[in-house]
Amino acid sequence: MQDTLYNWLTIKVVCDDRPDDTAAKETMDLFEKSLLEEHKVTDIEVQKEEPFYFVSYTVNEERKKQRYPIELIDIMLNQINESPDRYENFPIEED
Template identity: 55%
Template sequence: MKSLQDAIYNWLTIKVVADARPDDISAVDTLQLFEDILTKDFQVGDKTIQKDDEMYYVTYSIDGEEKKVRFPIELIDIMHNQIQGNPERYKNYPV
């Protein structure tokens, strides 16, 4: 993955799903994949997430420097919303 912003976006999207479905091994494994990408490829550390009525905010550090990105809620929650709206299409594969 070439873009740090894309990696954070993908990580956050699957984190929302994995947090809602902690027994879904596919979600948990995918979350770990993006955790590894952020850590190994981009040297990202200490991630925190905040959410308001419109945005998710991810604060993270690289080489001790704190940085922040934001994403609209509807972009991040889309996968989770699809799973909730069509559970028959998204079988939960327990750990």
């Protein structure tokens, strides 16, 4: 579950910065589905306080909290921002 939560947070940071990025949104949705259905995680809240992101969530009616270094979570967003041409958004085409 920790890997899924880490990956979800990493892509959530990208989605928050790039709300029109459909690939990032689809990936975040996939991780959210896994957290909910496989790990029974609900009520996820994220706070950013240097030098960490704090993620609070509920599992089996128990409130839990994890922390992740900002520099590790922001790595993907930083890569995208440094080379935006490599991460071009391709909107979903409607039929």
